[in-house]
Amino acid sequence: MMSKMWFCVFVCLFGCASAAKVIIIGAGASGIATASRLLEQNITDFIILEAENRIGGRIHSFYLSDGFVDLGAQFVHGERGNIAYTLAKDYVVHNPEMNEVAVYFEGTKKTGENLQSIGKQLYYEVSEHAPYENLSIGDVYLSRYNTTVLTKYKDDPEMTSYANFLLKNLEAAVLALEGAFDWFKVSAQSSFHEADGDQTLSWNGLGYKTILDILLKNFPNQTGYNINDKIFLGKSVNKIALKETSVEVTCKDGSVYTSDHVVFTPSLGVLKNRHKDIFQPELSPEKVNAIENLGFDGIMKIILEFPQAWWKKERNFLFVWNDKDIEDLKRDIPFGPKTDDDHWLSWFGYFGIAPNNPHVMIGWYSGPFVEEVEKLSEDQIGKAVFYTLQKHLGRDYNVTKPRTVIHSKWRTNPNFRGTYSYETVQLRMKNITSAHEKLSEPVEGGDGKQRILFAGEATHPSRFSTVDGAIGSGFREGDRLVNMLK
Known part of the structure; x- marks a missing residue:
C-alpha cells in the first residue's frame, strides 16, 4: 500500500503518467494522416504528442x-x-x-x-x-x-x-x-x-495547411473530426522504451505515457541526431545504416x-x-x-x-x-x-x-534538423538497398507484436522528400494499426 502511495506522489511531482492504445509522435502530415486512418475505422483511443507549439510539422502556413x-x-x-x-x-x-x-x-x-x-x-x-x-x-x-x-x-x-x-x-x-x-x-x-x-x-493563398483539414474532413466545411483534445503541443520526446508488451514514452517535461503501439513520425534529421538517445533498446544495425547513409540537409x-x-x-x-x-x-x-x-x-x-x-x-x-x-x-x-x-x-x-x-530555420530547429531527405552517393557505394523500406520496418516487442512503427516522408520508397510521400506513409501505418487493432 505504501509503495503504491509513493508511486502516486512521484508521478504527481515528476510527470503525469497516462495511457492510450496508440501514441502518434508528431502532428505533421504523416502523423495527421495516421490519425485520419484510425478515425475512419472508429478507432479513437490515441493521442498525438507534438514537440512544436503548432501542428503541421514541415508544413507551416x-x-x-x-x-x-x-x-x-x-x-x-x-x-x-x-x-x-x-x-x-x-x-x-x-x-x-x-x-x-x-x-x-x-x-x-x-x-x-x-x-x-x-x-x-x-x-x-x-x-x-x-x-x-x-x-x-x-x-x-x-x-x-x-x-x-x-x-x-x-x-x-x-x-x-x-x-x-x-x-x-x-x-x-x-x-x-x-x-x-x-x-x-x-x-x-x-x-x-x-x-x-x-x-x-x-494553394493560391489557402496555404498547404489546408491538406491537414482535408485529411481530417474539415475542409471546405468544418464537419469532420475534431481531434483538438487528442493533440498535446510542446511535448518533445526524450525516450521511447520498448517493454515486453507495451511502449513507454517519456517527454522532456517529465511526463510519461504508455501505449500498446507508438508511431514515430519526426524527421530523418531528428533520427540522425538523436536515435541513440531516443530508442531503448537501440535500433537494429540495418535501420541505423539506413538512417546514417540517407541524406538530410536543408534549404x-x-x-x-x-x-x-x-x-x-x-x-x-x-x-x-x-x-x-x-x-x-x-x-x-x-x-x-x-x-x-x-x-x-x-x-x-x-x-x-x-x-x-x-x-x-x-x-x-x-x-x-x-x-x-x-x-x-x-x-x-x-x-x-x-x-x-x-x-x-x-x-x-x-x-x-x-x-x-x-x-525559415528548419536546419537549426532541433525538432526538424533540416527539410527533406535524399539518396546519397555513399548509400550507393555501400550497396545499401531499400533504405527507405528498412527505415519503415516496425520494431517488435518481446511478444513478437509490432510495437514501434515509423512514418514520414523518408520512409516512403518512391515519393520521399514530398508531402504526398509523408501522407502515404501515414496511411500505410494507419492501415497497419487498423489490421492489428480490429
Missing part, C-alpha cells in the same frame, strides 16, 4: 498581407500518382507563370536563348535517365553541361562567361530540389518516382511583404552574380558566412511572387551556407535582400524596402 504563405512545403508536385493531388485537386491551381523567369545579370535583363530553362531541363534529364553507378548528380550534371551548353558557346566569350556564372544558380536550384548542401553528395541514381503532371501546383525560405507591389508584369526573378559582385559583397555585406572566394549572399538568386498575394515575395536559398545563414537576424536578412534587389533590379524598378521579413 501563416497569414500575411492578403493570404496564407508557406514557410515550409509550398507546391503539390505532380498530379497522377500523387495522394496530395488526389485529395486536393479541387483546391490547387496551375501557375504556368512559374516557368517564366526574368534573369538579371550585371544589372540588366538577359535576352536571347533561355539558358536557365535549358539548365532546368538538363536536371530532369539527368535525374530521370541516370545509368551512372556511384556518381553524384553534380558529377553527371557538370559533365552534361560542359558537353552541351559550354561546348555550344566555346567561340562566344560573352556567352561562355555568362554560362559559367549561371552554373552556380543552376547548382543552387538542384540543391533546393534535393534538399542538400552539396551536389557531389547526392546520388545521380535515385529510386524517387516523379508524379506526372504539373510540378508546381499552388531556407525568405518571405517578404512590401507596402506596395513595385514590380511590373514579371513575377519571378533570377539573379546571377559574377566575380566582381562577390568582391563587392564582401565589402558591402560584412555579416554572415563567407570564404576566400565566396560569399553567402551569392547563393541567393531566386525570388517569386506569392500566389494570390500581390504584396508578398518568396525567396529560396540553398547551398553550403544555409545552416549559418539561418542564424542571421531578420534585420540582417532584410538588408541583404534589399541590397540584392537594388543591385540587380535598380535600373528597371523602383525597389522599396520590405515591411516584413521572415526566414
Whole structure:
C-alpha cells in the first residue's frame, strides 16, 4: 500500500503518467494522416504528442498581407500518382507563370536563348535517365553541361562567361530540389518516382495547411473530426522504451505515457541526431545504416511583404552574380558566412511572387551556407535582400524596402534538423538497398507484436522528400494499426 502511495506522489511531482492504445509522435502530415486512418475505422483511443507549439510539422502556413504563405512545403508536385493531388485537386491551381523567369545579370535583363530553362531541363534529364553507378548528380550534371551548353558557346566569350556564372544558380536550384548542401553528395541514381503532371501546383493563398483539414474532413466545411483534445503541443520526446508488451514514452517535461503501439513520425534529421538517445533498446544495425547513409540537409525560405507591389508584369526573378559582385559583397555585406572566394549572399538568386498575394515575395536559398545563414537576424536578412534587389533590379524598378521579413530555420530547429531527405552517393557505394523500406520496418516487442512503427516522408520508397510521400506513409501505418487493432 505504501509503495503504491509513493508511486502516486512521484508521478504527481515528476510527470503525469497516462495511457492510450496508440501514441502518434508528431502532428505533421504523416502523423495527421495516421490519425485520419484510425478515425475512419472508429478507432479513437490515441493521442498525438507534438514537440512544436503548432501542428503541421514541415508544413507551416501563416497569414500575411492578403493570404496564407508557406514557410515550409509550398507546391503539390505532380498530379497522377500523387495522394496530395488526389485529395486536393479541387483546391490547387496551375501557375504556368512559374516557368517564366526574368534573369538579371550585371544589372540588366538577359535576352536571347533561355539558358536557365535549358539548365532546368538538363536536371530532369539527368535525374530521370541516370545509368551512372556511384556518381553524384553534380558529377553527371557538370559533365552534361560542359558537353552541351559550354561546348555550344566555346567561340562566344560573352556567352561562355555568362554560362559559367549561371552554373552556380543552376547548382543552387538542384540543391533546393534535393534538399542538400552539396551536389557531389547526392546520388545521380535515385529510386524517387516523379508524379506526372504539373510540378508546381499552388494553394493560391489557402496555404498547404489546408491538406491537414482535408485529411481530417474539415475542409471546405468544418464537419469532420475534431481531434483538438487528442493533440498535446510542446511535448518533445526524450525516450521511447520498448517493454515486453507495451511502449513507454517519456517527454522532456517529465511526463510519461504508455501505449500498446507508438508511431514515430519526426524527421530523418531528428533520427540522425538523436536515435541513440531516443530508442531503448537501440535500433537494429540495418535501420541505423539506413538512417546514417540517407541524406538530410536543408534549404531556407525568405518571405517578404512590401507596402506596395513595385514590380511590373514579371513575377519571378533570377539573379546571377559574377566575380566582381562577390568582391563587392564582401565589402558591402560584412555579416554572415563567407570564404576566400565566396560569399553567402551569392547563393541567393531566386525570388517569386506569392500566389494570390500581390504584396508578398518568396525567396529560396540553398547551398553550403544555409545552416549559418539561418542564424542571421531578420534585420540582417532584410538588408541583404534589399541590397540584392537594388543591385540587380535598380535600373528597371523602383525597389522599396520590405515591411516584413521572415526566414525559415528548419536546419537549426532541433525538432526538424533540416527539410527533406535524399539518396546519397555513399548509400550507393555501400550497396545499401531499400533504405527507405528498412527505415519503415516496425520494431517488435518481446511478444513478437509490432510495437514501434515509423512514418514520414523518408520512409516512403518512391515519393520521399514530398508531402504526398509523408501522407502515404501515414496511411500505410494507419492501415497497419487498423489490421492489428480490429
